[in-house]
Amino acid sequence: MRALLVDRSAPTGLRLGQTPEPEPAPHQALIRVTATSLNHGEVRFGLREAPDGAVLGWDAAGVVERPAADGSGPAGGTPVVTLGIDGAWAELRAVDTDWIGTVPPGADPGAVSTVPVxxxxxxxxxxxxxxxxxxxxxxxxxxxxxxxxxxxxxxxxxxxxxxxxxxxxxxxxxxxxxxxxxxxxxxxxxxxxxxxxxxxxxxxxxxxxxxxxxxxxxxxxxxxxxxxxxxxxxxxxxxxxxxxxxxxxxxxxPACTGLAPDLTWLAHRVAAGELDPRISWRGGWDRAADAIDALLQRRLHGKAVLEIG
CATH class of the missing domain: 3.40.50.720 (NAD(P)-binding Rossmann-like Domain)
Incomplete structure (x- = not known):
């Protein structure tokens, strides 16, 4: 699958490349990612500390590609919003079902991707x-x-x-x-x-x-x-x-329990227009370096969203 990979030989510290698809644990669903929102902590510290080849990213919206084997979480094809400690900057990510919220059909994945962190x-x-x-x-x-x-x-x-x-x-x-x-x-x-x-x-x-x-x-x-x-x-x-x-x-x-209902409630409020995520930057993941630079230089006063694929 394609992903944004940590690469310190690249001028930006990232490159689009290929990496193996994740193998979900029984309590995890496989998510096809459509959008991710960036957070200051992951780009300031994650890029500096992660090894080459790592796939970073905390927030992602997408669709359930394969539901969890243990029967927990949403069914295949369900639009979702997900939280994880890594893996969001890729076409597919494996996510604990406790950290998956469901999203109304037709909701904007970019707006919803700002919800998790x-x-x-x-x-x-x-x-x-x-x-x-x-x-x-x-x-x-x-x-x-x-x-x-x-x-x-x-x-x-x-x-x-x-x-x-x-x-x-x-x-x-x-x-x-x-x-x-x-x-x-x-x-x-x-x-x-x-x-x-x-x-x-x-x-x-x-x-x-x-x-x-x-x-x-x-x-x-x-x-x-x-x-x-x-x-x-x-x-x-x-x-x-x-x-x-x-x-x-x-x-x-990440130490909080019961996050799935919170993610679901927030995603529905965003989809209904009751919460405006204030997206300040939006573009394809091939422009990730521009978004990260703007975030680190504190030129953004809101969220930055990358559209995956």
């Missing part, structure tokens, strides 16, 4: 933050793929949504269109306490966002785009002066 991370982070109806929720790094989903889902859940972005003048209108009630440059610009934080930047942003938590509030550390450590000043973790019972929790999507 960005959409599911945002959804699970909001679940972890607690009920959002009528509460104030801050999303940092809100212009990225996960941030956009978090803003839309929090608004859909009835929250008062505050979006943090480095350039409110440039991105404020689009974030408000996504559902943000307020747009700020950084967490310290937030007036008043917040009940929950979906934190996607790390470093100083995480420390500052934590300082805005109300008693009983929860910050969910999802992303670490700043690639900086967190240094809390003395007193930041004291419980007095309105700082009682505030929590920081870590997050790792």
């Amino acid at each position: 960005a959409g599911a991370s945002a959804l699970r982070a909001l679940h972890r933050a607690g009920p959002v109806l009528g509460r104030r929720v801050l999303v940092t790094g809100a212009t990225g793929g996960t941030g956009r989903y978090a803003v839309r889902l929090a608004r859909l859940g009835g929250a008062h949504v505050i979006a943090s972005t480095g350039d409110p003048g440039r991105h404020g209108d689009s974030l408000r269109a996504d559902g943000a009630h307020e747009v700020v440059a950084e967490p310290l610009d937030v007036s008043g306490p917040v009940d929950g934080v979906v934190e996607l930047v790390g470093g100083r942003h995480l420390v500052d966002a934590y300082s805005r938590l109300a008693p009983g509030g929860t910050l969910v550390a999802v992303g670490h785009a700043a690639h900086q450590g967190e240094n809390f000043p003395l007193g930041a973790l004291f419980g007095d002066q309105g700082r009682h019972d505030r929590s920081i929790v870590t997050f790792f999507l």
Whole structure:
């Protein structure tokens, strides 16, 4: 089968080539991939760390080519959206049925392919933050793929949504269109306490966002785009002066259980137009190098989608 292969002799570190078809385990379905969406982590770290010949990729939409031998998961021919730790940048991938969501017939595979990492991370982070109806929720790094989903889902859940972005003048209108009630440059610009934080930047942003938590509030550390450590000043973790019972929790999507229903629910919301994935770049997989460069240079404020085949 054809695939995008890691190749450090190539100028871009990738080349289109041939690789053996995957052999699914009994609990896995074989998926014919039609679209994949790129994530910052896989292109920044995966390309650097993977061996030559590896097939990367976390997110993919497609059709079940061969259902799982153990009878779990969707039937052959079903449109699906899939999550995996690799294998999405290929014509075929083997996927655990626990990580397969079903998709309405006729849905745009490119739009649906944005769901697994960005959409599911945002959804699970909001679940972890607690009920959002009528509460104030801050999303940092809100212009990225996960941030956009978090803003839309929090608004859909009835929250008062505050979006943090480095350039409110440039991105404020689009974030408000996504559902943000307020747009700020950084967490310290937030007036008043917040009940929950979906934190996607790390470093100083995480420390500052934590300082805005109300008693009983929860910050969910999802992303670490700043690639900086967190240094809390003395007193930041004291419980007095309105700082009682505030929590920081870590997050790792592959450790979550029950992802198939989440992927299905999100895919149906995207297909119905209730969630806009904000695709910023779209093209054939022969142009993967262009998309990856734009993503690494942070020229994209949304998702990049590669159409396979």
